[in-house]
Amino acid sequence: MGLDTTRYEARRRIRGSVALTSILAAFAVLVVYLYPSIAESSADIDALIQAFPESVRQGLGIEAYSSIEGFVAAELYQFLWILLLGLYMAYTAGGAFAGDIESKRLYLVLATPISRARLLVEKTLALLTPLVVLNLVLPLVVFGTTILIDYPIDPAYLLAVHAVSIPYHLVCLGIGQVLSIAFSRGNTAQLGGIAIIFLLFLLDSVTAGTDYEWLGRVSPTRYVDPTEVLLEETIRIGDAVFLLAVALLLLFASLLVFQSRDV
Amino acid sequence: MAAIEVSGLTKRYGDVVANEDLTFDVREGEIFGYLGPNGSGKSTTIRQLLGFHAPTEGTATVLGADVRDEAALQSVKDRIGFLPGEPAFDGSVTGAEFLDYHARLKGDPRREELLGLFTPPLDRKIREYSTGNKQMLGIVQAFMHDPDLVVMDEPTSGLDPLKQEAFNRFLRGERDDGKTVFFSSHVLGEVRRVCDRVGIIRQGRLITVENVEELLQRGGKRIRVHTDTPLRAADLDLDGIVEFETEGREVQFTFTGDYDVLFDELTTHHVIDVEIEEPPIEEVFLHFYGDEYGT
Numbered sequence: 078m079g080l081d082t083t084r085y086e087a088r089r090r091i092r093g094s095v096a097l098t099s100i101l102a103a104f105a106v107l108v109v110y111l112y113p114s115i116a117e118s119s120a121d122i123d124a125l126i127q128a129f130p131e132s133v134r135q136g137l138g139i140e141a142y143s144s145i146e147g148f149v150a151a152e153l154y155q156f157l158w159i160l161l162l163g164l165y166m167a168y169t170a171g172g173a174f175a176g177d178i179e180s181k182r183l184y185l186v187l188a189t190p191i192s193r194a195r196l197l198v199e200k201t202l203a204l205l206t207p208l209v210v211l212n213l214v215l216p217l218v219v220f221g222t223t224i225l226i227d228y229p230i231d232p233a234y235l236l237a238v239h240a241v242s243i244p245y246h247l248v249c250l251g252i253g254q255v256l257s258i259a260f261s262r263g264n265t266a267q268l269g270g271i272a273i274i275f276l277l278f279l280l281d282s283v284t285a286g287t288d289y290e291w292l293g294r295v296s297p298t299r300y301v302d303p304t305e306v307l308l309e310e311t312i313r314i315g316d317a318v319f320l321l322a323v324a325l326l327l328l329f330a331s332l333l334v335f336q337s338r339d340v
Numbered sequence: 341m342a343a344i345e346v347s348g349l350t351k352r353y354g355d356v357v358a359n360e361d362l363t364f365d366v367r368e369g370e371i372f373g374y375l376g377p378n379g380s381g382k383s384t385t386i387r388q389l390l391g392f393h394a395p396t397e398g399t400a401t402v403l404g405a406d407v408r409d410e411a412a413l414q415s416v417k418d419r420i421g422f423l424p425g426e427p428a429f430d431g432s433v434t435g436a437e438f439l440d441y442h443a444r445l446k447g448d449p450r451r452e453e454l455l456g457l458f459t460p461p462l463d464r465k466i467r468e469y470s471t472g473n474k475q476m477l478g479i480v481q482a483f484m485h486d487p488d489l490v491v492m493d494e495p496t497s498g499l500d501p502l503k504q505e506a507f508n509r510f511l512r513g514e515r516d517d518g519k520t521v522f523f524s525s526h527v528l529g530e531v532r533r534v535c536d537r538v539g540i541i542r543q544g545r546l547i548t549v550e551n552v553e554e555l556l557q558r559g560g561k562r563i564r565v566h567t568d569t570p571l572r573a574a575d576l577d578l579d580g581i582v583e584f585e586t587e588g589r590e591v592q593f594t595f596t597g598d599y600d601v602l603f604d605e606l607t608t609h610h611v612i613d614v615e616i617e618e619p620p621i622e623e624v625f626l627h628f629y630g631d632e633y634g635t
Binding site: 082089180181182184187191193336 | 387390414418
Protein backbone atom coordinates (compact mmCIF):
# COMPACT_ATOMS: atom_id res chain seq x y z
CA MET A 78 0.00 0.00 0.00
CA GLY A 79 1.85 3.08 -1.23
CA LEU A 80 0.58 6.57 -0.70
CA ASP A 81 -2.75 5.63 -2.26
CA THR A 82 -4.84 8.05 -0.27
CA THR A 83 -2.39 10.89 -0.88
CA ARG A 84 -2.41 10.25 -4.60
CA TYR A 85 -6.19 9.98 -4.73
CA GLU A 86 -6.75 13.15 -2.76
CA ALA A 87 -3.95 15.10 -4.42
CA ARG A 88 -5.43 14.36 -7.82
CA ARG A 89 -8.66 15.95 -6.65
CA ARG A 90 -6.76 19.02 -5.52
CA ILE A 91 -4.63 19.45 -8.60
CA ARG A 92 -7.17 21.47 -10.58
CA GLY A 93 -7.74 23.95 -7.79
CA SER A 94 -4.01 24.22 -7.25
CA VAL A 95 -3.33 24.95 -10.90
CA ALA A 96 -6.10 27.54 -10.96
CA LEU A 97 -4.77 29.23 -7.84
CA THR A 98 -1.25 29.20 -9.23
CA SER A 99 -2.41 30.75 -12.50
CA ILE A 100 -4.16 33.58 -10.70
CA LEU A 101 -1.23 34.30 -8.39
CA ALA A 102 1.24 34.07 -11.27
CA ALA A 103 -0.83 36.54 -13.30
CA PHE A 104 -0.94 38.87 -10.33
CA ALA A 105 2.83 38.51 -9.85
CA VAL A 106 3.49 39.40 -13.49
CA LEU A 107 1.25 42.44 -13.15
CA VAL A 108 2.98 43.64 -9.98
CA VAL A 109 6.48 43.20 -11.38
CA TYR A 110 5.49 44.95 -14.61
CA LEU A 111 4.39 47.97 -12.60
CA TYR A 112 7.79 48.33 -11.04
CA PRO A 113 9.69 50.27 -13.77
CA SER A 114 7.15 53.09 -13.77
CA ILE A 115 7.52 53.45 -10.01
CA ALA A 116 11.30 53.21 -10.08
CA GLU A 117 11.51 55.80 -12.81
CA SER A 118 9.03 58.23 -11.34
CA SER A 119 10.51 61.35 -9.85
CA ALA A 120 8.49 61.18 -6.64
CA ASP A 121 10.46 60.21 -3.55
CA ILE A 122 8.33 57.24 -2.60
CA ASP A 123 10.81 55.98 -0.04
CA ALA A 124 10.56 59.22 1.91
CA LEU A 125 6.80 58.77 1.92
CA ILE A 126 7.18 55.20 3.15
CA GLN A 127 9.46 56.32 5.96
CA ALA A 128 6.71 58.71 7.06
CA PHE A 129 4.33 55.75 7.57
CA PRO A 130 3.82 54.58 11.17
CA GLU A 131 6.15 51.78 12.22
CA SER A 132 3.29 49.28 12.55
CA VAL A 133 2.14 49.90 8.99
CA ARG A 134 5.63 49.49 7.61
CA GLN A 135 6.28 46.35 9.61
CA GLY A 136 2.86 44.88 9.20
CA LEU A 137 2.83 45.29 5.46
CA GLY A 138 6.56 44.75 5.11
CA ILE A 139 6.95 47.97 3.20
CA GLU A 140 10.51 49.21 3.64
CA ALA A 141 11.68 50.61 0.35
CA TYR A 142 10.30 50.77 -3.16
CA SER A 143 13.51 52.09 -4.62
CA SER A 144 14.67 48.55 -5.32
CA ILE A 145 12.91 45.71 -7.06
CA GLU A 146 13.54 43.53 -4.01
CA GLY A 147 11.75 45.89 -1.64
CA PHE A 148 8.89 46.36 -4.06
CA VAL A 149 8.31 42.68 -4.77
CA ALA A 150 8.68 41.80 -1.11
CA ALA A 151 6.04 44.29 -0.04
CA GLU A 152 3.56 44.05 -2.90
CA LEU A 153 3.78 40.38 -3.62
CA TYR A 154 5.25 38.41 -0.82
CA GLN A 155 4.10 40.09 2.38
CA PHE A 156 0.53 40.47 1.38
CA LEU A 157 -0.27 37.84 -1.20
CA TRP A 158 2.13 35.12 -0.20
CA ILE A 159 2.20 35.40 3.57
CA LEU A 160 -1.23 36.71 4.44
CA LEU A 161 -3.52 35.48 1.67
CA LEU A 162 -1.87 32.14 1.03
CA GLY A 163 -1.64 31.60 4.79
CA LEU A 164 -5.39 32.15 5.04
CA TYR A 165 -5.95 29.83 2.09
CA MET A 166 -3.90 27.03 3.65
CA ALA A 167 -5.80 27.28 6.94
CA TYR A 168 -9.10 27.37 5.09
CA THR A 169 -8.32 24.36 2.91
CA ALA A 170 -7.03 22.32 5.80
CA GLY A 171 -10.08 23.34 7.81
CA GLY A 172 -12.36 21.68 5.30
CA ALA A 173 -10.29 18.56 4.78
CA PHE A 174 -11.47 16.51 7.75
CA ALA A 175 -14.43 18.40 9.16
CA GLY A 176 -16.17 18.22 5.79
CA ASP A 177 -15.56 14.48 5.49
CA ILE A 178 -16.65 13.84 9.06
CA GLU A 179 -19.74 16.01 8.71
CA SER A 180 -20.85 14.33 5.49
CA LYS A 181 -19.86 10.84 6.76
CA ARG A 182 -17.66 10.40 3.70
CA LEU A 183 -14.89 9.27 6.01
CA TYR A 184 -16.77 6.06 6.87
CA LEU A 185 -16.10 4.34 3.57
CA VAL A 186 -12.36 4.90 3.91
CA LEU A 187 -12.16 4.12 7.61
CA ALA A 188 -13.87 0.79 6.98
CA THR A 189 -10.86 -0.29 4.88
CA PRO A 190 -7.65 -1.59 6.45
CA ILE A 191 -6.09 1.87 6.80
CA SER A 192 -5.23 3.18 10.26
CA ARG A 193 -6.47 6.54 11.39
CA ALA A 194 -2.90 7.77 11.80
CA ARG A 195 -2.00 6.80 8.25
CA LEU A 196 -5.17 8.31 6.85
CA LEU A 197 -4.45 11.59 8.63
CA VAL A 198 -0.85 11.78 7.45
CA GLU A 199 -1.76 10.87 3.87
CA LYS A 200 -4.56 13.39 3.71
CA THR A 201 -2.24 16.02 5.15
CA LEU A 202 0.35 15.29 2.48
CA ALA A 203 -2.34 15.76 -0.16
CA LEU A 204 -3.07 19.20 1.29
CA LEU A 205 0.45 20.18 0.29
CA THR A 206 -0.48 19.97 -3.40
CA PRO A 207 -1.19 23.69 -3.87
CA LEU A 208 1.94 24.54 -1.91
CA VAL A 209 4.11 22.35 -4.10
CA VAL A 210 2.69 23.69 -7.37
CA LEU A 211 2.93 27.30 -6.23
CA ASN A 212 6.48 26.98 -4.97
CA LEU A 213 7.57 25.35 -8.21
CA VAL A 214 5.94 27.85 -10.53
CA LEU A 215 5.90 31.20 -8.80
CA PRO A 216 9.67 31.77 -8.30
CA LEU A 217 10.19 31.05 -12.00
CA VAL A 218 7.46 33.48 -12.98
CA VAL A 219 8.74 36.23 -10.70
CA PHE A 220 12.34 35.75 -11.70
CA GLY A 221 11.50 35.55 -15.40
CA THR A 222 9.40 38.70 -15.27
CA THR A 223 12.07 40.71 -13.44
CA ILE A 224 14.52 39.75 -16.19
CA LEU A 225 12.02 40.85 -18.84
CA ILE A 226 11.70 44.31 -17.28
CA ASP A 227 15.46 44.51 -16.86
CA TYR A 228 15.43 44.69 -13.09
CA PRO A 229 16.61 41.14 -12.31
CA ILE A 230 16.09 40.00 -8.75
CA ASP A 231 18.71 37.85 -7.00
CA PRO A 232 17.43 34.30 -7.64
CA ALA A 233 19.15 32.90 -4.56
CA TYR A 234 17.24 35.18 -2.20
CA LEU A 235 14.06 34.75 -4.17
CA LEU A 236 14.32 31.00 -3.60
CA ALA A 237 15.19 31.68 0.03
CA VAL A 238 11.92 33.60 0.48
CA HIS A 239 10.03 30.59 -0.80
CA ALA A 240 12.06 28.22 1.33
CA VAL A 241 11.51 30.09 4.61
CA SER A 242 7.82 30.61 3.93
CA ILE A 243 7.15 26.87 3.54
CA PRO A 244 7.34 26.20 7.31
CA TYR A 245 5.08 29.20 7.85
CA HIS A 246 2.46 27.82 5.47
CA LEU A 247 2.73 24.45 7.16
CA VAL A 248 1.88 26.11 10.47
CA CYS A 249 -1.18 27.73 8.88
CA LEU A 250 -2.16 24.33 7.50
CA GLY A 251 -1.63 22.78 10.93
CA ILE A 252 -3.89 25.33 12.62
CA GLY A 253 -6.63 24.62 10.08
CA GLN A 254 -6.10 20.90 10.49
CA VAL A 255 -6.42 20.90 14.28
CA LEU A 256 -9.65 22.88 13.97
CA SER A 257 -10.83 20.55 11.23
CA ILE A 258 -10.44 17.52 13.43
CA ALA A 259 -11.68 19.13 16.62
CA PHE A 260 -14.89 20.43 15.04
CA SER A 261 -17.27 18.27 13.09
CA ARG A 262 -18.61 21.13 11.04
CA GLY A 263 -16.69 22.11 7.93
CA ASN A 264 -17.73 25.74 8.06
CA THR A 265 -16.71 26.21 11.66
CA ALA A 266 -13.24 24.84 11.04
CA GLN A 267 -12.70 26.78 7.83
CA LEU A 268 -13.88 30.14 9.10
CA GLY A 269 -12.18 29.55 12.44
CA GLY A 270 -8.89 28.93 10.64
CA ILE A 271 -9.20 32.12 8.63
CA ALA A 272 -10.12 34.13 11.73
CA ILE A 273 -7.22 32.81 13.76
CA ILE A 274 -4.58 33.41 11.08
CA PHE A 275 -5.91 36.90 10.41
CA LEU A 276 -6.10 37.84 14.09
CA LEU A 277 -2.57 36.59 14.68
CA PHE A 278 -1.38 38.62 11.69
CA LEU A 279 -3.10 41.71 13.11
CA LEU A 280 -1.64 41.10 16.53
CA ASP A 281 1.83 40.90 15.05
CA SER A 282 1.27 44.07 12.99
CA VAL A 283 -0.23 46.35 15.61
CA THR A 284 2.25 45.43 18.30
CA ALA A 285 5.26 45.95 16.01
CA GLY A 286 7.42 48.80 17.28
CA THR A 287 5.39 49.18 20.49
CA ASP A 288 6.07 48.12 24.07
CA TYR A 289 3.80 45.16 23.44
CA GLU A 290 5.87 43.83 20.59
CA TRP A 291 6.42 40.58 22.54
CA LEU A 292 2.72 39.83 22.20
CA GLY A 293 3.22 39.33 18.50
CA ARG A 294 5.51 36.41 19.21
CA VAL A 295 2.52 34.07 19.29
CA SER A 296 1.87 34.88 15.66
CA PRO A 297 3.56 32.73 13.03
CA THR A 298 3.91 35.84 10.85
CA ARG A 299 6.50 37.11 13.33
CA TYR A 300 8.86 34.35 12.24
CA VAL A 301 8.77 34.93 8.52
CA ASP A 302 9.74 38.17 6.81
CA PRO A 303 10.13 38.26 3.01
CA THR A 304 11.24 41.90 3.12
CA GLU A 305 14.08 41.02 5.42
CA VAL A 306 15.22 38.20 3.16
CA LEU A 307 14.92 40.03 -0.15
CA LEU A 308 15.94 43.54 0.88
CA GLU A 309 18.40 42.94 3.70
CA GLU A 310 19.48 39.50 2.52
CA THR A 311 19.09 38.15 6.03
CA ILE A 312 17.82 34.60 6.44
CA ARG A 313 16.82 33.48 9.92
CA ILE A 314 17.24 29.73 9.79
CA GLY A 315 16.32 29.46 13.48
CA ASP A 316 12.91 31.02 12.87
CA ALA A 317 12.21 28.66 10.00
CA VAL A 318 13.21 25.64 12.07
CA PHE A 319 11.03 26.89 14.91
CA LEU A 320 8.01 27.17 12.59
CA LEU A 321 8.70 23.71 11.25
CA ALA A 322 8.73 22.35 14.80
CA VAL A 323 5.42 24.07 15.54
CA ALA A 324 3.94 22.61 12.34
CA LEU A 325 4.99 19.12 13.42
CA LEU A 326 3.56 19.73 16.87
CA LEU A 327 0.23 20.75 15.34
CA LEU A 328 0.26 17.63 13.19
CA PHE A 329 0.91 15.56 16.27
CA ALA A 330 -1.88 17.31 18.17
CA SER A 331 -4.35 16.67 15.36
CA LEU A 332 -3.25 13.04 15.34
CA LEU A 333 -3.97 12.69 19.06
CA VAL A 334 -7.40 14.25 18.69
CA PHE A 335 -8.23 12.16 15.62
CA GLN A 336 -7.18 8.92 17.32
CA SER A 337 -9.41 9.49 20.31
CA ARG A 338 -12.56 11.00 18.91
CA ASP A 339 -15.75 9.50 17.51
CA VAL A 340 -16.01 10.32 13.85
CA MET B 341 -16.82 -18.81 16.65
CA ALA B 342 -19.31 -16.03 16.25
CA ALA B 343 -18.56 -13.49 13.53
CA ILE B 344 -19.79 -10.68 15.75
CA GLU B 345 -20.14 -10.87 19.53
CA VAL B 346 -21.71 -7.92 21.24
CA SER B 347 -21.53 -7.90 25.03
CA GLY B 348 -22.97 -5.22 27.26
CA LEU B 349 -22.43 -2.62 24.56
CA THR B 350 -23.51 0.81 25.75
CA LYS B 351 -23.10 4.14 24.01
CA ARG B 352 -24.05 7.46 25.49
CA TYR B 353 -23.80 10.84 23.78
CA GLY B 354 -24.04 13.22 26.70
CA ASP B 355 -27.38 12.41 28.31
CA VAL B 356 -28.67 10.49 25.33
CA VAL B 357 -28.38 6.72 25.62
CA ALA B 358 -28.15 5.53 22.03
CA ASN B 359 -27.31 1.90 22.84
CA GLU B 360 -28.00 0.37 26.21
CA ASP B 361 -26.39 -2.85 27.38
CA LEU B 362 -26.74 -4.70 24.09
CA THR B 363 -25.75 -8.36 24.09
CA PHE B 364 -26.16 -10.66 21.10
CA ASP B 365 -24.08 -12.50 18.58
CA VAL B 366 -24.07 -13.05 14.87
CA ARG B 367 -23.07 -16.55 13.84
CA GLU B 368 -20.75 -17.31 11.01
CA GLY B 369 -22.57 -17.93 7.76
CA GLU B 370 -25.91 -16.40 8.66
CA ILE B 371 -27.80 -13.35 7.56
CA PHE B 372 -28.67 -11.40 10.65
CA GLY B 373 -31.23 -8.64 10.42
CA TYR B 374 -30.96 -5.76 12.84
CA LEU B 375 -34.40 -4.34 12.91
CA GLY B 376 -35.75 -1.19 14.46
CA PRO B 377 -37.50 2.05 13.62
CA ASN B 378 -35.51 5.11 12.62
CA GLY B 379 -33.60 6.58 15.53
CA SER B 380 -33.62 3.36 17.55
CA GLY B 381 -29.82 3.13 17.66
CA LYS B 382 -29.04 0.76 14.77
CA SER B 383 -26.46 2.99 13.14
CA THR B 384 -24.84 3.67 16.51
CA THR B 385 -24.22 -0.05 16.97
CA ILE B 386 -22.79 -0.34 13.47
CA ARG B 387 -20.47 2.64 14.04
CA GLN B 388 -19.11 0.96 17.14
CA LEU B 389 -18.68 -2.38 15.38
CA LEU B 390 -16.45 -0.70 12.80
CA GLY B 391 -14.50 1.33 15.34
CA PHE B 392 -15.80 4.75 14.25
CA HIS B 393 -17.28 5.41 17.67
CA ALA B 394 -15.88 4.07 20.93
CA PRO B 395 -18.28 2.24 23.29
CA THR B 396 -19.04 4.01 26.56
CA GLU B 397 -19.29 0.64 28.29
CA GLY B 398 -19.10 -2.98 27.21
CA THR B 399 -17.56 -4.04 23.96
CA ALA B 400 -17.91 -6.19 20.89
CA THR B 401 -15.65 -8.37 18.84
CA VAL B 402 -15.76 -8.50 15.07
CA LEU B 403 -14.09 -11.53 13.48
CA GLY B 404 -12.38 -11.99 16.83
CA ALA B 405 -11.02 -8.43 17.05
CA ASP B 406 -12.04 -6.20 19.93
CA VAL B 407 -13.57 -3.02 18.56
CA ARG B 408 -11.79 -0.98 21.22
CA ASP B 409 -8.42 -2.11 19.87
CA GLU B 410 -7.73 -0.14 16.70
CA ALA B 411 -4.78 -2.24 15.60
CA ALA B 412 -6.65 -5.52 16.08
CA LEU B 413 -9.71 -4.22 14.25
CA GLN B 414 -7.56 -2.85 11.45
CA SER B 415 -5.97 -6.26 10.95
CA VAL B 416 -9.34 -7.86 10.14
CA LYS B 417 -10.79 -5.01 8.09
CA ASP B 418 -9.68 -6.50 4.80
CA ARG B 419 -12.13 -9.31 5.62
CA ILE B 420 -14.99 -6.90 6.32
CA GLY B 421 -17.20 -5.17 3.80
CA PHE B 422 -19.15 -2.11 4.86
CA LEU B 423 -22.04 -0.22 3.38
CA PRO B 424 -23.05 2.87 5.36
CA GLY B 425 -26.60 4.15 5.40
CA GLU B 426 -27.04 6.65 2.57
CA PRO B 427 -23.38 6.28 1.61
CA ALA B 428 -21.64 9.59 1.05
CA PHE B 429 -19.03 9.92 -1.67
CA ASP B 430 -16.81 12.64 -2.94
CA GLY B 431 -18.82 13.86 -5.92
CA SER B 432 -15.87 15.12 -7.93
CA VAL B 433 -14.56 11.70 -8.93
CA THR B 434 -16.11 9.12 -11.24
CA GLY B 435 -17.44 5.82 -9.94
CA ALA B 436 -14.53 4.04 -11.62
CA GLU B 437 -11.95 6.31 -9.95
CA PHE B 438 -13.60 5.71 -6.60
CA LEU B 439 -13.52 1.93 -7.08
CA ASP B 440 -9.88 2.09 -8.26
CA TYR B 441 -8.96 3.89 -5.05
CA HIS B 442 -10.79 1.39 -2.87
CA ALA B 443 -9.29 -1.48 -4.85
CA ARG B 444 -5.84 -0.25 -3.85
CA LEU B 445 -6.89 -0.07 -0.20
CA LYS B 446 -8.51 -3.49 0.06
CA GLY B 447 -8.47 -5.35 -3.28
CA ASP B 448 -11.19 -6.02 -5.87
CA PRO B 449 -11.17 -9.64 -7.10
CA ARG B 450 -14.97 -9.65 -7.53
CA ARG B 451 -15.43 -6.21 -9.00
CA GLU B 452 -16.35 -7.22 -12.53
CA GLU B 453 -18.74 -9.92 -11.37
CA LEU B 454 -20.53 -7.44 -9.09
CA LEU B 455 -20.71 -4.82 -11.80
CA GLY B 456 -22.65 -7.36 -13.83
CA LEU B 457 -25.34 -7.37 -11.14
CA PHE B 458 -25.23 -3.80 -9.95
CA THR B 459 -24.76 -1.20 -12.61
CA PRO B 460 -23.85 2.30 -11.47
CA PRO B 461 -22.69 4.50 -14.39
CA LEU B 462 -18.97 4.20 -13.70
CA ASP B 463 -17.77 6.80 -16.17
CA ARG B 464 -19.88 9.56 -14.69
CA LYS B 465 -18.94 11.77 -11.78
CA ILE B 466 -20.58 10.57 -8.58
CA ARG B 467 -22.25 13.95 -8.02
CA GLU B 468 -24.49 13.11 -10.98
CA TYR B 469 -25.58 9.81 -9.43
CA SER B 470 -29.13 9.11 -8.31
CA THR B 471 -29.66 7.69 -4.83
CA GLY B 472 -30.06 4.22 -6.33
CA ASN B 473 -26.81 4.50 -8.29
CA LYS B 474 -24.93 5.61 -5.19
CA GLN B 475 -26.38 2.66 -3.33
CA MET B 476 -25.26 0.27 -6.07
CA LEU B 477 -21.76 1.75 -6.06
CA GLY B 478 -21.76 1.29 -2.30
CA ILE B 479 -22.80 -2.34 -2.65
CA VAL B 480 -20.06 -3.04 -5.21
CA GLN B 481 -17.35 -1.57 -2.97
CA ALA B 482 -18.70 -3.47 0.04
CA PHE B 483 -18.38 -6.86 -1.67
CA MET B 484 -15.64 -6.45 -4.26
CA HIS B 485 -12.77 -7.55 -2.01
CA ASP B 486 -14.68 -10.77 -1.20
CA PRO B 487 -14.94 -10.19 2.56
CA ASP B 488 -16.00 -12.84 5.07
CA LEU B 489 -18.34 -10.47 6.87
CA VAL B 490 -20.44 -7.70 5.40
CA VAL B 491 -22.02 -5.03 7.58
CA MET B 492 -24.69 -2.91 5.96
CA ASP B 493 -26.85 -0.06 7.18
CA GLU B 494 -30.22 0.00 5.39
CA PRO B 495 -28.78 -1.58 2.23
CA THR B 496 -31.87 -1.56 0.02
CA SER B 497 -32.96 2.01 0.64
CA GLY B 498 -32.98 3.83 -2.65
CA LEU B 499 -33.00 0.67 -4.77
CA ASP B 500 -35.96 0.09 -7.03
CA PRO B 501 -37.99 -3.07 -6.30
CA LEU B 502 -36.33 -5.10 -9.08
CA LYS B 503 -32.85 -4.24 -7.83
CA GLN B 504 -33.98 -4.94 -4.28
CA GLU B 505 -35.06 -8.41 -5.28
CA ALA B 506 -31.79 -8.95 -7.18
CA PHE B 507 -29.93 -7.81 -4.12
CA ASN B 508 -31.85 -10.15 -1.83
CA ARG B 509 -31.16 -13.06 -4.16
CA PHE B 510 -27.50 -12.09 -4.25
CA LEU B 511 -27.37 -11.95 -0.44
CA ARG B 512 -28.83 -15.43 -0.10
CA GLY B 513 -26.23 -16.72 -2.55
CA GLU B 514 -23.46 -15.07 -0.56
CA ARG B 515 -24.79 -16.63 2.63
CA ASP B 516 -24.86 -20.06 0.97
CA ASP B 517 -21.21 -19.52 0.04
CA GLY B 518 -20.41 -19.05 3.72
CA LYS B 519 -20.43 -15.30 4.05
CA THR B 520 -21.79 -13.66 7.19
CA VAL B 521 -24.11 -10.73 6.67
CA PHE B 522 -25.25 -8.23 9.27
CA PHE B 523 -27.66 -5.62 8.10
CA SER B 524 -29.95 -3.10 9.64
CA SER B 525 -33.38 -2.25 8.40
CA HIS B 526 -36.57 -0.60 9.48
CA VAL B 527 -38.60 -2.65 7.01
CA LEU B 528 -39.68 -5.99 8.43
CA GLY B 529 -40.73 -7.29 5.03
CA GLU B 530 -37.19 -7.08 3.74
CA VAL B 531 -35.76 -8.74 6.83
CA ARG B 532 -38.30 -11.54 6.52
CA ARG B 533 -37.31 -12.24 2.93
CA VAL B 534 -33.59 -12.69 3.49
CA CYS B 535 -32.68 -13.08 7.15
CA ASP B 536 -32.06 -16.21 9.17
CA ARG B 537 -32.29 -14.44 12.49
CA VAL B 538 -33.47 -11.07 13.56
CA GLY B 539 -32.53 -8.81 16.45
CA ILE B 540 -35.09 -6.16 17.27
CA ILE B 541 -33.89 -2.92 18.77
CA ARG B 542 -36.05 -0.19 20.13
CA GLN B 543 -34.95 3.00 21.86
CA GLY B 544 -31.42 1.68 22.17
CA ARG B 545 -32.42 -1.58 23.84
CA LEU B 546 -32.51 -5.04 22.35
CA ILE B 547 -36.06 -6.37 22.58
CA THR B 548 -35.48 -9.87 21.27
CA VAL B 549 -33.35 -12.01 18.99
CA GLU B 550 -35.09 -14.83 17.22
CA ASN B 551 -35.38 -16.93 14.13
CA VAL B 552 -37.45 -15.39 11.43
CA GLU B 553 -39.89 -18.34 11.46
CA GLU B 554 -40.50 -17.90 15.18
CA LEU B 555 -40.98 -14.22 14.66
CA LEU B 556 -43.58 -14.91 12.01
CA GLN B 557 -45.25 -17.60 14.10
CA ARG B 558 -45.63 -15.14 16.91
CA GLY B 559 -47.15 -12.80 14.43
CA GLY B 560 -49.75 -15.47 13.59
CA LYS B 561 -51.78 -15.67 10.40
CA ARG B 562 -54.29 -13.37 8.89
CA ILE B 563 -57.57 -15.28 8.50
CA ARG B 564 -60.57 -14.21 6.48
CA VAL B 565 -63.82 -16.21 6.78
CA HIS B 566 -66.93 -15.81 4.65
CA THR B 567 -69.97 -17.39 6.33
CA ASP B 568 -73.63 -17.85 5.46
CA THR B 569 -74.81 -15.85 8.43
CA PRO B 570 -72.65 -13.02 9.75
CA LEU B 571 -70.26 -13.99 12.54
CA ARG B 572 -69.94 -11.82 15.61
CA ALA B 573 -66.91 -11.61 17.83
CA ALA B 574 -68.81 -13.48 20.54
CA ASP B 575 -69.34 -16.43 18.14
CA LEU B 576 -65.60 -16.96 17.96
CA ASP B 577 -64.54 -16.60 21.53
CA LEU B 578 -61.14 -18.27 21.21
CA ASP B 579 -57.66 -17.63 22.54
CA GLY B 580 -55.35 -16.02 20.03
CA ILE B 581 -57.82 -13.94 18.06
CA VAL B 582 -56.92 -10.33 17.74
CA GLU B 583 -58.02 -7.42 15.60
CA PHE B 584 -61.40 -8.90 14.82
CA GLU B 585 -63.15 -6.98 12.06
CA THR B 586 -66.51 -7.58 10.39
CA GLU B 587 -67.44 -6.57 6.89
CA GLY B 588 -70.90 -7.84 5.88
CA ARG B 589 -70.79 -11.63 6.01
CA GLU B 590 -66.99 -11.61 6.05
CA VAL B 591 -64.83 -11.48 9.14
CA GLN B 592 -61.13 -10.93 9.29
CA PHE B 593 -58.77 -11.43 12.21
CA THR B 594 -55.21 -12.31 13.14
CA PHE B 595 -54.87 -15.72 14.72
CA THR B 596 -51.96 -16.83 16.86
CA GLY B 597 -53.67 -19.73 18.66
CA ASP B 598 -54.23 -23.44 18.04
CA TYR B 599 -55.54 -24.20 14.54
CA ASP B 600 -57.46 -27.34 15.66
CA VAL B 601 -59.50 -25.29 18.08
CA LEU B 602 -60.19 -22.73 15.41
CA PHE B 603 -61.29 -25.28 12.82
CA ASP B 604 -63.47 -27.13 15.34
CA GLU B 605 -65.19 -23.87 16.06
CA LEU B 606 -65.56 -22.99 12.39
CA THR B 607 -67.26 -26.32 11.59
CA THR B 608 -70.18 -25.21 13.75
CA HIS B 609 -70.84 -22.46 11.22
CA HIS B 610 -71.61 -22.67 7.52
CA VAL B 611 -68.36 -21.55 5.93
CA ILE B 612 -68.58 -20.39 2.31
CA ASP B 613 -64.97 -19.40 1.87
CA VAL B 614 -61.82 -19.15 4.00
CA GLU B 615 -58.46 -17.54 3.33
CA ILE B 616 -55.37 -17.95 5.43
CA GLU B 617 -52.36 -15.80 4.69
CA GLU B 618 -49.33 -14.24 6.28
CA PRO B 619 -50.12 -11.10 8.19
CA PRO B 620 -48.80 -7.79 6.96
CA ILE B 621 -45.37 -7.91 8.48
CA GLU B 622 -45.76 -4.51 10.06
CA GLU B 623 -48.42 -6.06 12.24
CA VAL B 624 -45.89 -8.51 13.66
CA PHE B 625 -43.76 -5.55 14.42
CA LEU B 626 -46.66 -4.02 16.26
CA HIS B 627 -46.68 -6.92 18.70
CA PHE B 628 -43.17 -6.06 19.78
CA TYR B 629 -43.47 -2.35 19.64
CA GLY B 630 -46.99 -1.95 20.94
CA ASP B 631 -48.50 1.47 20.75
CA GLU B 632 -45.20 3.19 20.41
CA TYR B 633 -44.54 1.66 17.03
CA GLY B 634 -43.05 4.17 14.70
CA THR B 635 -42.45 6.79 17.35
